[in-house]
Amino acid sequence: MDLRTSELPDVVAITAIYREAVLTGTASFELEPPGLSEMQARRAALLEAGYPYLVMESDGSVAGYAYAAPYRARPAYRSTVENSVYVDMRFRGRGVARRLLDALVAETASRGYRQMIAVIGDSANLASIRLHEVAGFSHAGILRSVGWKHGRWLDTVLMQRELGRGDGAPSALAPHAASR
Numbered sequence: 001m002d003l004r005t006s007e008l009p010d011v012v013a014i015t016a017i018y019r020e021a022v023l024t025g026t027a028s029f030e031l032e033p034p035g036l037s038e039m040q041a042r043r044a045a046l047l048e049a050g051y052p053y054l055v056m057e058s059d060g061s062v063a064g065y066a067y068a069a070p071y072r073a074r075p076a077y078r079s080t081v082e083n084s085v086y087v088d089m090r091f092r093g094r095g096v097a098r099r100l101l102d103a104l105v106a107e108t109a110s111r112g113y114r115q116m117i118a119v120i121g122d123s124a125n126l127a128s129i130r131l132h133e134v135a136g137f138s139h140a141g142i143l144r145s146v147g148w149k150h151g152r153w154l155d156t157v158l159m160q161r162e163l164g165r166g167d168g169a170p171s172a173l174a175p176h177a178a179s180r
Helices: 008-024 036-048 096-110 126-134
Strands: 002-005 053-058 061-070 080-087 115-121 138-149 152-162
Touching (some): 008 061, 008 080, 036 053, 053 096, 061 096, 115 126, 126 152
Parallel strands (some): 080 115
Antiparallel strands (some): 002 053, 053 061, 061 080
């Protein structure tokens, strides 16, 4: 499997992977899966703002993708990112998510970001919670019953990991984030 920066043609597979996650899972609290043009626009906005957007490819197929995005829009949060990792159901259990997350952490840290937040849909999402634990994330809290999806209330689990110098003195802020 090859890990690389996403390219525009990848968005077709990314859209299909995300569609399945929205329709059947709790990782995303979206209720209706966005179409191809919306997913292209979302990816373009993140890349234009300087955030990494990665894919794992296996024999010409996108096995999964991961990206970093702003944690919050206000300037004080500019050195903090939120991660997203999605894996095609055919490739789950093969270490794709872990490789994507590790690469995303390294790439985001190299760009000067200082904290990464995982906003995990549902406290029953043990696979995602465990993935983040083994990748060095700490539990930061649980927001109980904040989303209604698939006929039930869902929690949001917050996890956090330092990047680079973490919460050391901010001699420099994330270069891409500083311009926002």
